[in-house]
Amino acid sequence: MTERIGYITRVQSFSACHRLHSLRLSDEENKEVYGKCNNPYGHGHNYKVEVTVRGKIDPVTGMVMNLTDLKRSIEEVIMIPLDHKNLDKDVPYFADVVSTTENLAVYIWDNMAKALPASLLYEIRIHETDKNIVVYRGE
Numbered sequence: 114m115t116e117r118i119g120y121i122t123r124v125q126s127f128s129a130c131h132r133l134h135s136l137r138l139s140d141e142e143n144k145e146v147y148g149k150c151n152n153p154y155g156h157g158h159n160y161k162v163e164v165t166v167r168g169k170i171d172p173v174t175g176m177v178m179n180l181t182d183l184k185r186s187i188e189e190v191i192m193i194p195l196d197h198k199n200l201d202k203d204v205p206y207f208a209d210v211v212s213t214t215e216n217l218a219v220y221i222w223d224n225m226a227k228a229l230p231a232s233l234l235y236e237i238r239i240h241e242t243d244k245n246i247v248v249y250r251g252e
């Protein structure tokens with residue numbers, strides 16, 4: 114029987130605040146690079162994350178993986194550590210990593226890759242706003 118490859122995606126929203134500020138730049142350089150997003154009071158987003166896995170459609174179960182299991186991993190990797198948090202202060206990873214959406218995608222990728230069966234994770238897509246979207250595929 115021909116092997117069929119499928120892609121399945123689960124979408125999860127969460128809210129968090131952050132400030133763009135690099136410890137490797139001076140205060141002046143931070144203002145120059147990040148502009149209003151370097152404001153010391155920070156700002157918030159309603160992030161929308163799409164987690165996509167790629168794999169063989171099992172001929173017996175009809176699934177690439179059970180979406181209920183994907184939902185559980187997303188809860189552990191995204192919702193518990195990130196929802197209603199200050200990314201820079203509450204998430205140790207961002208103590209010395211700038212909380213850009215690119216770096217947030219890398220953080221989610223690394224932790225989802227550990228939580229899912231080997232090689233299933235295909236893509237993390239984050240909508241930071243309606244207009245700003247970041248994609249990371251583990252490269």
Ligand SMILES: Nc1nc2c(c(=O)[nH]1)N=C([C@H](O)[C@H](O)COP(=O)(O)OP(=O)(O)OP(=O)(O)O)CN2
Binds near residue numbers: 133243245
């Ligand atoms: N490469 C990146 N650039 C920027 C990031 C980022 O994560 N990666 N983040 C920001 C800010 O955090 C900020 O969230 C951008 O918000 P804002 O400019 O308000 O968003 P919009 O572009 O959607 O707003 P409009 O003014 O309505 O166009 C900045 N850069």
Ligand SMILES: [Zn+2]
Binds near residue numbers: 131157158
């Ligand atoms: Zn922001």
